[in-house]
Amino acid sequence: MPLIVQKFGGTSVADSQKILAAARRAVRTQQEGNQVVMVVSAMGHNTDLLIDLANQITDQAPAREMDMLLSTGEQVSVALMAMAIHSLGHEAISLTGAQIGIKTDSTHTKARIQSISTDRVRRALDEGKIVIAAGFQGIDEDFNITTLGRGGSDTTAVALAAVLQADACEIYTDVDGVYTTDPRVLPEARHIKRVSYDEMLELASLGAGVMHNRSIEFAKKFTVPIHVRTSFSDALGTMITALPEAEDQPVGGAALAKNEARVTILGVPDKPGTSLTIFSKIAEKAISVDMIVQNVGADGIADVSFTVLKDDLRATLKAAEEAARELKAEGVGHDDDVAKVSVVGLGMARQTGVARRMFRALADAGVNILMISTSEIKISVLVARPQAAAALRAVHQAFALEKPPAGAAAVDYTKTPRAARTSDVVAIVSRLQKMEELTIDVIALDESQARLTVSGVADQPGIAAAIFEAVADGGIFVDMIVQSFGREGKAKLSFTVPQAQYKQCHELLDKLVGGMKCGPVSGNAQVAKLSVSGIGLRSHTEVAIRAFRCLTEAGINVAMINTSEVRVNVVVEGSHGQKALAALQKAFADARQ
Ligand code: ASP
Numbered sequence: 214m215p216l217i218v219q220k221f222g223g224t225s226v227a228d229s230q231k232i233l234a235a236a237r238r239a240v241r242t243q244q245e246g247n248q249v250v251m252v253v254s255a256m257g258h259n260t261d262l263l264i265d266l267a268n269q270i271t272d273q274a275p276a277r278e279m280d281m282l283l284s285t286g287e288q289v290s291v292a293l294m295a296m297a298i299h300s301l302g303h304e305a306i307s308l309t310g311a312q313i314g315i316k317t318d319s320t321h322t323k324a325r326i327q328s329i330s331t332d333r334v335r336r337a338l339d340e341g342k343i344v345i346a347a348g349f350q351g352i353d354e355d356f357n358i359t360t361l362g363r364g365g366s367d368t369t370a371v372a373l374a375a376v377l378q379a380d381a382c383e384i385y386t387d388v389d390g391v392y393t394t395d396p397r398v399l400p401e402a403r404h405i406k407r408v409s410y411d412e413m414l415e416l417a418s419l420g421a422g423v424m425h426n427r428s429i430e431f432a433k434k435f436t437v438p439i440h441v442r443t444s445f446s447d448a449l450g451t452m453i454t455a456l457p458e459a460e461d462q463p464v465g466g467a468a469l470a471k472n473e474a475r476v477t478i479l480g481v482p483d484k485p486g487t488s489l490t491i492f493s494k495i496a497e498k499a500i501s502v503d504m505i506v507q508n509v510g511a512d513g514i515a516d517v518s519f520t521v522l523k524d525d526l527r528a529t530l531k532a533a534e535e536a537a538r539e540l541k542a543e544g545v546g547h548d549d550d551v552a553k554v555s556v557v558g559l560g561m562a563r564q565t566g567v568a569r570r571m572f573r574a575l576a577d578a579g580v581n582i583l584m585i586s587t588s589e590i591k592i593s594v595l596v597a598r599p600q601a602a603a604a605l606r607a608v609h610q611a612f613a614l615e616k617p618p619a620g621a622a623a624v625d626y627t628k629t630p631r632a633a634r635t636s637d638v639v640a641i642v643s644r645l646q647k648m649e650e651l652t653i654d655v656i657a658l659d660e661s662q663a664r665l666t667v668s669g670v671a672d673q674p675g676i677a678a679a680i681f682e683a684v685a686d687g688g689i690f691v692d693m694i695v696q697s698f699g700r701e702g703k704a705k706l707s708f709t710v711p712q713a714q715y716k717q718c719h720e721l722l723d724k725l726v727g728g729m730k731c732g733p734v735s736g737n738a739q740v741a742k743l744s745v746s747g748i749g750l751r752s753h754t755e756v757a758i759r760a761f762r763c764l765t766e767a768g769i770n771v772a773m774i775n776t777s778e779v780r781v782n783v784v785v786e787g788s789h790g791q792k793a794l795a796a797l798q799k800a801f802a803d804a805r806q
């Protein structure tokens with residue numbers, strides 16, 4: 214019999230009427246011939262209220278007791294939900310995380326799932342019961358109650374769907390799915406019928422925030438199709454699967470992260486180990502760093518910029534100043550009035566001219582680009598916060614995101630077959646041992662590229678647009694782009710191109726910069742690009758640091774870097790490629806699939 218997991222978020226169980234409505238939906242699903250597991254969040258804002266209560270007692274609540282407290286929110290909901298189903302004349306059993314056997318590590322308030330037993334759930338399902346699982350919670354080795362971090366019920370739902378090999382995982386919420394961008398910022402945002410795991414991972418971190426990021430990592434790892442939909446009607450929502458909305462669509466969505474702050478360490482010696490020192494210091498404070506933009510240095514000196522959430526700025530500056538002192542850097546600069554605009558698309562990697570289109574749209578809207586960072590499926594720019602909404606609108610329009618893409622495939626909502634459904638249960642169970650561990654699929658070396666750098670890029674709209682238009686018109690394929698924050702209004706823009714096009718590109722740029730407020734142009738005809746890709750790169754912040762550490766130990770200087778949800782890319786001197794590859798392979802040996 215098909216098995217369906219249905220997760221109801223806080224707003225979908227906010228009062229007794231809503232609980233009864235959710236119960237009716239589950240009963241209906243069961244009557245349609247399915248086994249049903251419900252995963253339920255705490256009612257409404259109950260978790261916030263509990264946190265508030267704790268804060269009234271102390272501002273230093275022990276994390277263990279916090280989990281003891283917060284887990285009660287879900288316990289209330291599951292009990293009420295079971296009663297609701299009984300009242301409708303059907304059988305149900307509520308289970309806490311501990312009763313199911315959701316084992317986690319002991320990191321209270323942000324525990325990671327290690328394994329889930331399925332016996333008890335299966336037994337209850339076979340007895341014809343609807344199983345109601347408390348979201349967000351688990352138990353550690355010593356039977357302490359743990360929680361998975363805010364929004365963690367999504368992760369419980371997807372993890373249960375994975376271990377039970379469910380046919381569908383439905384996430385019921387107060388929005389009707391995923392949009393091309395936040396409809397509260399842009400009313401022209403369009404509802405998407407299907408989005409890929411990778412795009413969703415990037416979008417979630419980019420601020421779309423519909424689902425808990427770790428739940429998407431899980432879904433990707435175990436190929437669980439997710440259907441995000443509203444609990445207030447029967448309208449179909451968005452399927453999150455391995456496939457994007459349309460195969461050849463360059464951009465599937467755009468996102469705005471409003472509350473960013475930029476930090477720049479000025480004048481650090483351009484030698485191995487500097488990034489390691491900086492980012493280890495910040496990681497020690499458990500601050501997560503977003504856009505890391507390190508550009509090629511000049512005269513042995515480089516600037517390293519990155520963004521953090523505005524709320525983390527003060528703590529970050531402390532760590533950055535420590536690092537600057539240790540590195541004998543010139544100083545630390547910052548700006549807390551910036552925002553990040555990004556576009557994401559699985560099809561971007563196979564198309565040229567995507568960056569050009571984005572930069573042109575920004576230039577025409579009069580938006581100055583402060584920093585650029587690209588990965589295979591994402592382009593992010595940092596802009597002044599007052600221009601953020603205009604920038605988002607310009608980009609959304611440039612890629613015609615308000616219109617459904619040509620060639621969008623029909624989406625099968627009922628049962629999306631799992632792309633790579635593993636029938637080998639033993640294999641799954643062994644992989645589940647440490648389900649949320651970092652997994653690295655590929656460590657790749659690309660020795661086919663060259664780097665070009667335009668220095669002295671004036672702090673005004675339109676320069677990146679002009680450069681990438683000229684480059685695209687020359688038929689040159691651009692891969693990685695990095696624009697660092699400029700000093701005295703002069704930024705540095707670097708990008709990689711195929712070695713065969715290096716000379717042509719250099720000449721083209723030399724001609725172009727003469728008539729523009731930028732230059733000179735420099736470059737390296739042979740660089741090596743290394744990529745570490747996998748799942749869990751963002752939630753395991755140590756990945757970038759591990760990469761920096763092993764390259765430092767191998768004495769390799771990093772010329773360019775960018776990081777994303779699914780990948781860390783670094784560009785080094787061409788002759789260091791093989792050595793860097795060996796170092797990375799060794800450093801990540803334990804995380805290989
Ligand atoms: N109740 C928890 C929270 O509010 C977990 C969840 O709802 O996903 O964060």
Ligand code: MG
Binds near residue numbers: 222
């Ligand atoms: Mg939620």
